[in-house]
Amino acid sequence: MSKRLLEVKGLTKAFGGVVAVSEVDFHLNQGEIVAVIGPNGAGKTTLFNMITGVLPPTSGQVFFDGKELTGKQPYQIAEAGITRTFQNLQVFENMSVIENVMTGVHCRLKTGFLQAGLRLMGVKKEEQQAFDIAMSCLEKVGIADLAFEPAEVLPYGNQRLLEIARASASSPQLILLDEPMAGLNPQESRQLVDIIKKKREEGMSFLFVEHDMETVMGISDRIVVIDYGKKIAEGTPAEIYENEKVIAAYLGTEDEEEAI
Ligand SMILES: Nc1ncnc2c1ncn2[C@@H]1O[C@H](COP(=O)(O)OP(=O)(O)OP(=O)(O)O)[C@@H](O)[C@H]1O
Ligand SMILES: [Mg+2]
Structure with missing residues (x-):
């Protein structure tokens, strides 16, 4: 079972x-x-x-x-x-689509804020990692081609897919x-x-x-x-x-x- x-x-x-x-x-x-x-x-x-x-x-x-x-x-x-999506969409409208998804990645990455300040190289690497993870989440919901659009211009259905990509980003x-x-x-x-x-x-x-x-x-x-x-x-x-x-x-x- x-x-x-x-x-x-x-x-x-x-x-x-x-x-x-x-x-x-x-x-x-x-x-x-x-x-x-x-x-x-x-x-x-x-x-x-x-x-x-x-x-x-x-x-x-x-x-x-x-x-x-x-x-x-x-x-x-x-x-x-446990992650979620919302009944009333909660997309960060002033960010790009990929940035929205990257906000969902952070809890999976290891570098803390203090550590981040001390080890800039590590941060750059992690940012790249976050970007890659976010992009693959967008690919899985079929909207990777919209990654660099401002989230606010996405039609409603795509904003829902964006929320699912963001919710998936932390595995x-x-x-x-x-x-x-x-x-x-x-x-x-x-x-x-x-x-x-x-x-x-x-x-x-x-x-x-x-x-x-x-x-x-x-x-x-x-x-x-x-x-x-x-x-x-x-x-x-x-x-x-x-x-x-x-x-x-x-x-x-x-x-x-x-x-x-
Ligand atoms: N923050 C709140 N303060 C006061 N009452 C609330 C609050 N949130 C929900 N309620 C009340 O609690 C009850 C349940 O609301 P809820 O939003 O959980 O229902 P729902 O099943 O999700 O409905 P829907 O299918 O319309 O989304 C309702 O009577 C609602 O008015
Ligand atoms: Mg409800």
Whole structure:
């Protein structure tokens, strides 16, 4: 059986009186593609923000590769091997495409800032190394020809690919994608599905939030369903497709319909 890579236990986030995520438990094995789905406002992004250190959990724990990561800073979580992309793109618009990806490389390189000041030659070598790594990440998502363009001129779909290249740059074990297909045209979506599948073949694991059910059903090994902050179901695509609680969460129960 493959290794349990990510384990989330009782993860909870309250914003004042609103409990956005409530006692969520799930795990991801090495090499798996797991989807997190649920209606708008269900708490999916908040869950990702806690796993990646953007938000401290109110309670609960996150374990990764045998270590506890609960409450760690985003850079520490990236160093541990988890990176992400964002629902609302977070591209550095004033940098070139390759510079954007190079910002993702740094946690993999050894030279610290002090050491960098003392050993300029080492830095130059590392910068070259970072450049080479970033370029190969851009090649893998098919936008290496845009490396020297300012990131802000890239069309939306390419900015999404840029974020994936940046998230891959530190050779993480797990990448979290928050609605990667949003705003992509069908051809771009297919291209992204191929990229994800290829990376998985290379040993990468993925946790992703997505509303596009065709993609979710097509590439997930397992699906976790969140509704009003709580996990209401977990299973294979076939199991989730037929789960009555899931159907009710998406379509509304008869009672709710009457109330509307
Ligand atoms: N920083 C915050 N402060 C207060 N409330 C927040 C904050 N972030 C999220 N929320 C609330 O928490 C709940 C869950 O939001 P979240 O963004 O996690 O949902 P989501 O499942 O990602 O939704 P969507 O599918 O629309 O992206 C919502 O009620 C939202 O308004
Ligand atoms: Mg969201």
